[in-house]
Amino acid sequence: MINLPLGQKIWVPWMRRSIQLALLAEGSTSPNPLVGSIILDSSGSLVGEGFHSGAGNPHAEIEALAQAGKKSVDGTIVVTLEPCCHQGLTPPCTEAIIKAGLKRVVVGMVDPDPRVSGNGISRLKDSGLEVIEGVLSQECEAINREFSFRVRHGRPWGILKWAMSLDGRLGLPNGQSKWITDLPARNSVHQIRSKCDAVIVGGGTVRCDNPLLTSRGKSDIEPLRVIFSRSLNLPKDAKLWDTKIARTIIAYGPEANESFFSDLPDGLEKLRLNTNDPSELLGSLAKKGCNKILWECGPHLATSAIEANCVQELVVFISPKLLGGKSSMSPLNSFGFESISSTYKLQHSFLEQKGEDLCWRLLF
């Protein structure tokens, strides 16, 4: 049983509906959060529903208000996230709510964006509206975990993914790795990509695997494909150089040889960084609107990303194959640990069988 003050309980079903509405746009709102909203008229009947479908499009409240029209007067608006009180790409929602004549606002979570962060709620209260806060706040936080993380830390939520054999190998000693996992697991990777704003690989992965890194159409907007290369020692031909299906950004550190770019086709985006620190790259991607990114890199970059706190979640696919091979590639390089008690210990999040392979998701 959810433990809520009595007055909040009656709003729970409507907040749940608002969350459902918010989730309709999952994977397409970055850098914005997922938001859903419903409006009840003065007699308590549902008169409007809305959700935010993407940056630049109307906010959830505005969609719901448009549906409700004049029935909003003396009504209640339920919204998963605190209404904004600033002029962004669209006007502030607080003013639209006040103007519509609503008398009550039910809010799931406070917006962590410092431009809002309680100011929206204050503005509504100051205007004489009743504000009920914290209804299903954990659920509302959960659907915007990555947005909140990016706002609070200035870099996107990082997921690291690898696929390995049952004996912990990413490939054979000769480099062969296609395919360790079967089709259902590979489809699942496309699904994960479709929920991310960017997919990052290192130069080694481009040289060895020549990947495509798309969601294979599982998302309307393909994730940004990012190559993080120290040296720009990259092949002249690569599937990633074709930017008709998805954008490609080449990020590189200060010692890279920029003459490499002269031979590349148009359409590729360049991102010059001051360091080889993965957190500088993620800071830049946050500024480009990424809330959630996927590391699909080899052991060297994966190890650096973990050490730089750029990985919050791990997705490991484990295949029931045995590869063997002392010189086979392993998922990670050395962290320099001297005792087991000092190693990284992750928290179980989700385990499922994908065809014959396992998929284990964990949190750092």
Added chain:
Amino acid sequence: MINLPLGQKIWVPWMRRSIQLALLAEGSTSPNPLVGSIILDSSGSLVGEGFHSGAGNPHAEIEALAQAGKKSVDGTIVVTLEPCCHQGLTPPCTEAIIKAGLKRVVVGMVDPDPRVSGNGISRLKDSGLEVIEGVLSQECEAINREFSFRVRHGRPWGILKWAMSLDGRLGLPNGQSKWITDLPARNSVHQIRSKCDAVIVGGGTVRCDNPLLTSRGKSDIEPLRVIFSRSLNLPKDAKLWDTKIARTIIAYGPEANESFFSDLPDGLEKLRLNTNDPSELLGSLAKKGCNKILWECGPHLATSAIEANCVQELVVFISPKLLGGKSSMSPLNSFGFESISSTYKLQHSFLEQKGEDLCWRLLF
């Protein structure tokens, strides 16, 4: 729905009860199989139950006959395994059944032992008894998978177990490995040992880990502890040299230096082999009465055991820890595979969470 000839269906509940009885002795009957039996009198009432409790003790049928006494006359005996027709440690069951005046025998599976293998059933039929075969035969085969494997192949069913981190490591580069998994997983290993007749390690495991290799009292009869050493380059002091809690066998190949034994305490058993082939060791252990053995060895011996077809089942514990380290120990050495399609692919058998760790059981 089980598809059985009509006359067999009425015996299914009684065969199920016989299987339950058989399982009461799980882990303590080797080299003998698990067998359970019930007797119905001429009116169909249950008058006797029995199971085989261990080699040298009465067979299940004899236990049930003793309970039924004279009520067996014109009755039916249900037994999971074909009654034996040869003099072993105890007299043939076929003769006891005939002598008791039973008129019908319901059999789960044919005994794969070449001394029986249909001869028991023939003997009963020739004596005028009705014999109904194959009732729940798959279930009866399943409880004696290891016994049947040993009888058919001349070596025990082999289980290989390892515990690794999520990045496929058995320890840190400095050798530290205590503890990768938590207590529930380690208890589970003791449970697996309690169902095995022997636990095998290599010399390296004795030198590095100094293990005890017991079931920690989970079994009345501790498994045989077997060290398989090429060189007999073993420490003078080791927990395994104390044979008060469990037997220890030192198995060694032709090039080993036997002078090592002069410094060891009494009570240790020696097993000189002609080769370093794991299958020769398992052949010897089969002759010593082992139906099921557990490999708890390092990568070198594990790889040899797999290559010699001495592993039928794999139990992998996966901890949610990240150890890293290029030079960290991995579960297996090289098999020399050149392509992923030629690697070992196992069949999923059972997956469960043991505390925070995963336990995945698979079949070769």
